[in-house]
Amino acid sequence: NAGVTQTPKFRVLKTGQSMTLLCAQDMNHEYMYWYRQDPGMGLRLIHYSVGEGTTAKGEVPDGYNVSRLKKQNFLLGLESAAPSQTSVYFCASSSPGLAGEQYFGPGTRLTVT
Amino acid sequence: EDQVTQSPEALRLQEGESSSLNCSYTVSGLRGLFWYRQDPGKGPEFLFTLYSAGEEKEKERLKATLTKKESFLHITAPKPEDSATYLCAVQAGGANSKLTFGKGITLSVRP
Numbered sequence: 130n131a132g133v134t135q136t137p138k139f140r141v142l143k144t145g146q147s148m149t150l151l152c153a154q155d156m157n158h159e160y161m162y163w164y165r166q167d168p169g170m171g172l173r174l175i176h177y178s179v180g181e182g183t184t185a186k187g188e189v190p191d192g193y194n195v196s197r198l199k200k201q202n203f204l205l206g207l208e209s210a211a212p213s214q215t216s217v218y219f220c221a222s223s224s225p226g227l228a229g230e231q232y233f234g235p236g237t238r239l240t241v242t
Numbered sequence: 243e244d245q246v247t248q249s250p251e252a253l254r255l256q257e258g259e260s261s262s263l264n265c266s267y268t269v270s271g272l273r274g275l276f277w278y279r280q281d282p283g284k285g286p287e288f289l290f291t292l293y294s295a296g297e298e299k300e301k302e303r304l305k306a307t308l309t310k311k312e313s314f315l316h317i318t319a320p321k322p323e324d325s326a327t328y329l330c331a332v333q334a335g336g337a338n339s340k341l342t343f344g345k346g347i348t349l350s351v352r353p
Contacts, residue, residue: 230288
């Protein structure tokens with residue numbers, strides 16, 4: 130099993146450009162999450178999904194959109210990137226009832242100039 | 243608002259020198275407390291779940307404990323491969339509620 134995979138691993142964007150981060154999991158998990166991790170800030174939840182076709186806002190959702198068209202995939206979009214979105218982005222997944230035991234991907238390092 | 247505070251921010255130990263990492267929390271109705279390990283350049287890896295005060299969990303050189311206000315991650319006779327950032331997170335409310343993470347403790351173990 131690959132677990133949770135993320136594409137791409139690194140990306141540099143110019144201010145105003147758009148991009149989509151892809152997360153895939155092969156553990157048949159219902160729940161999926163997108164976090165960002167910044168120095169001195171810890172992990173912060175951006176958006177999450179409790180099942181195919183559903184999404185919900187987390188702690189820091191502004192400037193991001195998400196879609197969960199297939200159970201195994203969770204996409205994070207940046208429509209107009211800003212330097213404040215420079216961060217490391219992590220996707221995670223979990224089973225219902227065990228939302229605290231999350232499996233994380235390797236991360237995407239995004240720099241917005 | 244749920245809060246998680248981890249201390250110290252960084253800890254340097256000599257190989258074999260036991261110590262403890264602290265996670266203090268303020269939450270309304272603790273559902274669970276979770277410890278994760280994160281290696282540089284990688285995603286966090288789940289270690290332990292603690293549900294109630296007095297509970298303990300062990301894995302190799304690590305032991306996690308829980309009280310009503312804090313959790314400790316005890317590291318016994320650490321080795322250089324235990325060097326990592328250790329994250330604490332709390333979950334309040336229902337079983338599928340979101341996690342609130344602390345900022346982490348960076349542990350370095352010198353050979």
